[in-house]
Amino acid sequence: MSKKTIVSFKLNGTATDVMVEPRELLIHTLREKLSITGPHIGCETSHCGTCTVDLDGISVKSCTVLTVQCEGAEMLTIEGFAKGGVLHPLQEAFTQEHGLQCGYCTPGMITRAYRLLQENPSPTEEEIRFWMAGNLCRCTGYQNIVKAIQYAAAKMRGESVTSSHPLMAEISA
Amino acid sequence: MDQNVENHGRLEKLEGIGCSRKRREDPRFIQGKGNYVDDIKLPGMLFAVMVRSPYAHAKIKSIDTSKAKAYPGVHAVLTADDLKPLKLHWMPTLAGDVQAVLADGYVSFQNQEVAFVVADDRYVAADAAELVEVDYEELPAVVDPFKALLPDAPVIRPDLDGKSVGAHGARKHHNHIFNWQIGDKDKTDRAFTDAEVTVKQDMHYPRVHPCPLETCGSLASYDAIRGDLTVWITSQAPHVVRTVVGLLSSIPESKIRIISPDIGGGFGNKVGVYPGYVCSIVASIVLGRPVKWIESRSENLTTTAFARDYWMTGELAADRNGKIKALRVNVTADHGAFDACADPTKWPAGMFHVCTGSYDIPNAHVSVDGVYTNKFPGGVAYRCSFRVTEAVYLVERMIDVLAQKLNIDKAEIRKRNFIKYEQFPYLTPLGLEFDSGNYLPALEKVLEAVDYTALRAEQAQKRADPNCPTLMGIGITTFTEIVGAGPSKSCDILGIGMFDSCEIRVHPDGSAIARMGTISQGQGHQTTYAQIIASESGIAASQIAVEEGDTSTAPYGLGTYGSRSTPVAGAAVARASRKIREKARKIAAHLLEVAPDDLEFDLDQFKVKGDPSKAKTMKEIAWAAYNNVPEGMEMGLEAVDYYDPPNFTFPFGAYLCVVDVNKKTGETKVRRFYALDDCGTRINPMIIEGQIHGGLTEGFAVAMGQELPYDEQGNVLGGTLMDYFLPTSVETPHWETDFTVTPSPHHPIGAKGVAESPHVGSIPCFSSAMVDAFAHLGTTHFNMPYNSYRVWQHAQSLGL
Ligand code: FES
Ligand code: FES
Numbered sequence: 008m009s010k011k012t013i014v015s016f017k018l019n020g021t022a023t024d025v026m027v028e029p030r031e032l033l034i035h036t037l038r039e040k041l042s043i044t045g046p047h048i049g050c051e052t053s054h055c056g057t058c059t060v061d062l063d064g065i066s067v068k069s070c071t072v073l074t075v076q077c078e079g080a081e082m083l084t085i086e087g088f089a090k091g092g093v094l095h096p097l098q099e100a101f102t103q104e105h106g107l108q109c110g111y112c113t114p115g116m117i118t119r120a121y122r123l124l125q126e127n128p129s130p131t132e133e134e135i136r137f138w139m140a141g142n143l144c145r146c147t148g149y150q151n152i153v154k155a156i157q158y159a160a161a162k163m164r165g166e167s168v169t170s171s172h173p174l175m176a177e178i179s180a
Numbered sequence: 181m182d183q184n185v186e187n188h189g190r191l192e193k194l195e196g197i198g199c200s201r202k203r204r205e206d207p208r209f210i211q212g213k214g215n216y217v218d219d220i221k222l223p224g225m226l227f228a229v230m231v232r233s234p235y236a237h238a239k240i241k242s243i244d245t246s247k248a249k250a251y252p253g254v255h256a257v258l259t260a261d262d263l264k265p266l267k268l269h270w271m272p273t274l275a276g277d278v279q280a281v282l283a284d285g286y287v288s289f290q291n292q293e294v295a296f297v298v299a300d301d302r303y304v305a306a307d308a309a310e311l312v313e314v315d316y317e318e319l320p321a322v323v324d325p326f327k328a329l330l331p332d333a334p335v336i337r338p339d340l341d342g343k344s345v346g347a348h349g350a351r352k353h354h355n356h357i358f359n360w361q362i363g364d365k366d367k368t369d370r371a372f373t374d375a376e377v378t379v380k381q382d383m384h385y386p387r388v389h390p391c392p393l394e395t396c397g398s399l400a401s402y403d404a405i406r407g408d409l410t411v412w413i414t415s416q417a418p419h420v421v422r423t424v425v426g427l428l429s430s431i432p433e434s435k436i437r438i439i440s441p442d443i444g445g446g447f448g449n450k451v452g453v454y455p456g457y458v459c460s461i462v463a464s465i466v467l468g469r470p471v472k473w474i475e476s477r478s479e480n481l482t483t484t485a486f487a488r489d490y491w492m493t494g495e496l497a498a499d500r501n502g503k504i505k506a507l508r509v510n511v512t513a514d515h516g517a518f519d520a521c522a523d524p525t526k527w528p529a530g531m532f533h534v535c536t537g538s539y540d541i542p543n544a545h546v547s548v549d550g551v552y553t554n555k556f557p558g559g560v561a562y563r564c565s566f567r568v569t570e571a572v573y574l575v576e577r578m579i580d581v582l583a584q585k586l587n588i589d590k591a592e593i594r595k596r597n598f599i600k601y602e603q604f605p606y607l608t609p610l611g612l613e614f615d616s617g618n619y620l621p622a623l624e625k626v627l628e629a630v631d632y633t634a635l636r637a638e639q640a641q642k643r644a645d646p647n648c649p650t651l652m653g654i655g656i657t658t659f660t661e662i663v664g665a666g667p668s669k670s671c672d673i674l675g676i677g678m679f680d681s682c683e684i685r686v687h688p689d690g691s692a693i694a695r696m697g698t699i700s701q702g703q704g705h706q707t708t709y710a711q712i713i714a715s716e717s718g719i720a721a722s723q724i725a726v727e728e729g730d731t732s733t734a735p736y737g738l739g740t741y742g743s744r745s746t747p748v749a750g751a752a753v754a755r756a757s758r759k760i761r762e763k764a765r766k767i768a769a770h771l772l773e774v775a776p777d778d779l780e781f782d783l784d785q786f787k788v789k790g791d792p793s794k795a796k797t798m799k800e801i802a803w804a805a806y807n808n809v810p811e812g813m814e815m816g817l818e819a820v821d822y823y824d825p826p827n828f829t830f831p832f833g834a835y836l837c838v839v840d841v842n843k844k845t846g847e848t849k850v851r852r853f854y855a856l857d858d859c860g861t862r863i864n865p866m867i868i869e870g871q872i873h874g875g876l877t878e879g880f881a882v883a884m885g886q887e888l889p890y891d892e893q894g895n896v897l898g899g900t901l902m903d904y905f906l907p908t909s910v911e912t913p914h915w916e917t918d919f920t921v922t923p924s925p926h927h928p929i930g931a932k933g934v935a936e937s938p939h940v941g942s943i944p945c946f947s948s949a950m951v952d953a954f955a956h957l958g959t960t961h962f963n964m965p966y967n968s969y970r971v972w973q974h975a976q977s978l979g980l
Contacts, residue, residue: 028303035302044219045212047444049393050477054901057393085212098210102202105870109702110209111393111444117210140908143901145393145445146702148873149909172200172866175192 016080018043019087025074033069033077034058037084045085045114049143056142059115060084066122068141085114088121096162097121097155103170106155108146116142120156128164130156190783195722196715197929200866204706204726205442214442217397217412222470225399226255228463229305230456230479231295231312233287236321236554236894237334240285240294240314248297248311253304255467257312258296258459260284268462270339271428274452274673275528276347277357277519278339279557281455287316288336288517289556290894291482296459298471321894325491325514325551328355336517336552347519348528348550357519357550360528363610368545371506375497379581384963385570386887387489387514387555389481389898390562390878391906392701394444396484397474398457400464409465410437413457416450417739419697420673422731424453425461427674440729446701447878448560449485451522451741482899485522486888487562489514489555490570494578497543502586502593506543507536509574513550513559521550521559522741523566524671524678530566531828533610534662537575538619538832539597544609554894563878563939565663565742572659576944580656580951581960589636590656590948591627595620598658605925612662614830615932618858618922622834623658626856629918630836643956649844651975655837655949659941663933664747664829673738679824680749681735682756684713686817688806690799691723694756697737698749699729702874703935704867705745709753711863712929716757717764718784718798735820743831743933746863747924752823754928759819763805767817768796770810829924829932833857833941837949843980846972848884848950850913855942860923860932868934869917875938876915881907882939883946885965905965954978 011026018041025040032051037043037060049055051070058069061083088095097117100106107113116139123130123138130138135156136149144152154171161168195201208214245257260282263269270278283294295312299305322328328336335341335354344351348358372378398413409431415421418438426433443450460473475484490513497506513529515521523530529548536544562569583593598619599606606614626632635654642648668677681697694713698705705728710721728734737749761781768786769776772794779786786801788794796804805817838852855876862868885905888898898904923930943964950966951959957978962970 031303038218039221039301043212044216045214047216047394048218048474049395049444050901052477052901055393055477055906085210089211094210101210102206105203105866107206107209108704108870108874109393109443109445110205110214111216113209113214114212136909140910143393143906143908145391145447145878145906146874147870148877148915149912150873150915151870153909170202172202172869174195174199174201175188176200177862177865178191178198179188 012075014074014078016077016082018082019084027074029073029075031074033072033074036074037069043084043086047111047114049111056119057112057115059118059142061118061122066119085118088117096159100155100159100162104151104155104158105172106147106152112142112144116144116152120159124160124163128160130160194714194720194784196711197861197863199711199864201707201711201721201864203704205704216394216442216444217399217414218474220399220412220441222401225470225472226298226300226467227302227305228296228298228460228471228473229302229309230293231297231309232291233283233294234290235287235316235318236290237319238287238316239319240283240287241317242315243295244313245295247313248308251308251311253300254297254308256298256463258282258463263462266462268428268458271453271458273518273520275519275521275523276525279518279520281458286338289554290896291479291556293455296463298463298467321554323553323555323890323892323894325512325553328551328553329353336554355552357515357552358528359547359549361547362533363545364543365545368506368508368543371543372495372497372508375505376499377586378495378497379585380493380495381578381581381961382493383577383961385488385490385492385573386964387486388562388882388886389486389888389904390447390449391481391904392445392447392449395475395477395480396450396454398460399470399472400461401470402464402468404468408435408437409461410439411461412439412441414443414450415440416446416699416701416741418699418729418731419736420739421453423674423676428458437732440699443699443701447563448487448741451560452485452520454484477901478899481904482896483556485558485560486556487560488570492570492574494574496578496582498582500586502582502588502596504539504541504597507541507575509535509546511548513548514553514555515550515559516553516555516557518557519550520557522561524665524673526670527566531662532567532571534568534612534660535571535575536608536610537572538599538617538658538660539579540599540603542609546610555890561742563875564936565661565665568661569940569943572940573944576657576659577947577961580948584955584960591623591632594623594658613827614660615827615924615926616922617660617830617832618920619658619832622832622856622858622920625918625920626834626836626854630852630854635838649842651841651843651953653839653841653949653953655945655952657941657945657948658834660830660832661937661940662828662830663743663936664825665742665744666828667826668824676738677824678738679822680737680744680752681822682749682752683735683820684756684760684818686719686760686802686805688803690719690802692719693725693727694753695727695734696749696753697735698740698745701740703745703871708863708867712750712753713757716754717760718781743936746931746933747829747927748823748825750931751825751928752821755823756819756821759821760817763817764798764801766813767801767804767809771796771804771808826926829860829927831857831859831932831934831937833937835941835945837945839949839953841953841971843975846968846975848966848971853913854916854918855938856918856920857934857937858920858922859934859937860921860927861930862919862921863931871935872917872938873915875935876942877907877912879939879942880913880946881905883943883964883966885967887965
């Protein structure tokens, strides 16, 4: 065990100080010390993306970042998306388009998709698939995740949107 | 018209069967408020790490834990010697074998559990695990089941020395587990002797892993004062875990509480009981503090429940028109070092005998030999019901091989052999009774949707053009699945019949809580069970809370795997709802001062026949249930149902796949995949579509890239996400889905279960397409996975 240091950063808009060993990974600090359990651990080897957080305007896999590297950083996790009880368009979109099942990949997916839409408000399906390739999902087959991101993009551009799964479609048919 | 609008509005409010109701579980997941095992934190909680064997086969000469124990922050280091006094160093498996919890003198697969280190946090535990010194004497390993059966093969299980009979009958060799046969061998052999045409094909279904995104883990908390044990665990079958823990620990089940919280995907991986779970429980009892154990990804991929690893030889006998007369199958099944297959007790090859498929085959015989190797144990259903994937793969491949031999189109040969609609219920030669099916219209719908004739014409053109850079392959499958295990007369786990359960309580305000013995891992039970209750009892789905996974509150059930939730628990839900409705009818009759038979049920109320102005809503009835019931009736409005299904259900589908293979590089693109599924009554179309997308994607993964290969020393070569293929959004094809509806006649609402069909049905469809790409060059089969390298090798072998 080595000496601990204090690291300070802004987490979902709140100034945060935390004491860590130099070797501690950001995902562990978030989950174990700061009660931020939205980002998950699926591999700890940078492959799955469940641990994705937004760090100073880029998506990072927080299992591959040391907490001590985050001094002075601005960090956004899934916990920072809904504001005053109102869901972020991406959150709404994932429900409306059924872009999740077990939910394990979802916080990472939404956080990554957020960065995509910051950089490119009107991505094509191909661009979405390319941008999301670092985030694995075992449940959905991605098709509805792509649709969810398109839904959120449209909503964020101010267009009107509806779910592709109308409640009564099959009953009315 | 007005009536219709009103009804529509009431239906909409009810959100019953057939609605694409948005999921109730989503709000917590999209806001990062899911509650998975590793999210749970208890005061005083410790963290554990497993020390594992680097060797596949070795004697353990000694274990020195002194340095690890002396490391600051370490609370305990457990080895087999610590578990022996508690008789917990071995545990029973679901397949009637035993498995070492911590290695007892020898290891028989790489990464086998050797010691368990408990410390203040995961960093300290990992540091200390490095300090455990184990002295091994390496022994020769055997990873090939055929070599394992050679006379002089290394003995993989010295603990079974001299045991010539195992849980499933005679063992013919020291590494043999069982031989299981079904069907009429003589009649089948005779059909082969008399046949005009026969075909035979060897195929390997490689060892793969379900690899849910969340690994396995447990958090055990023993309260020494109350004598209560609570365990949060990633389990698809919490009640069964409670029974196993009770058996192992001698703690009464009333003192054990197993909680499956949110689960990050299961796909069969989370059915069994793993050594880490047991060790966390022991450690918590010994230390009096909560102990958490969470697997790493590599531990998950190399020690917890793999699937498949079946070496199959199929044979078909037929006449010249392609009408099949008999099927003969021989399987060598690699079960790894311990037989830990998750199958119903009496079925060591699960439901493999569904292998006659959608076809009217008069004679069949199957023989399966289970074999020990120095590989990790398991043998679970990976998104399928107990070896159904293997069975469907076999028959779908074989019918293609026969079609090729006779030069009959793959769609046509299927049509000639389908079990006809009028033949249901259909008794197969291997003793299963298919409940319902309508195969021909399903296949025809698909062929028309994709314009099959045009596809074949395009293919012919490409084949004729020597300069065409791609090979085009068209795959077809028309599969029948078997799910919903199962009737307790033939299916049990550890002696407990495979029923499932539901308990519903309606509160005075007309809202309700329902609890089941199953547990969702992404299937959306909280959403869909409420829809069944809504349609059956008239309580709006939005007013129903659904709870599962806590053995202290939920009624006993066998859990969620093998697509059994809808066919079994779903039936219990419907029947419990009907009990509620019938009691409500009596209360309504009492309130309206008519006879119960004078009432008709209309969505959410009971109306007096012929006088619809007189009615009582379910909300009013619920209130009355707590203050004004007919004389002699008990107060309250609740119901329990334990449902023992009379039969399995048999969902089916017709799939078609088009691939383009680059002749020079072996790269393959799935151009089109059209999946038509028939799962009987459809509860939530949105969720069904999602399940199908997921199943197809997992099927794509298995066919195109997944495999856990071993080298000769027994090192597993696929144990990280670097090596083990999980498709990303880029490789995953676009899916087209379709459906027909053929309800199950014996299920209360006609539903059959859906989540596994797309996995079971798509894998042979990919194989069918890949083989088809090379069929004109004489290829009848080549083994999965079809990664570019393997496809390129195949192309090279054909001189392309
Ligand atoms: S846990 Fe960080 S990428 Fe998988
Ligand atoms: S929803 Fe389960 S991993 Fe994506």
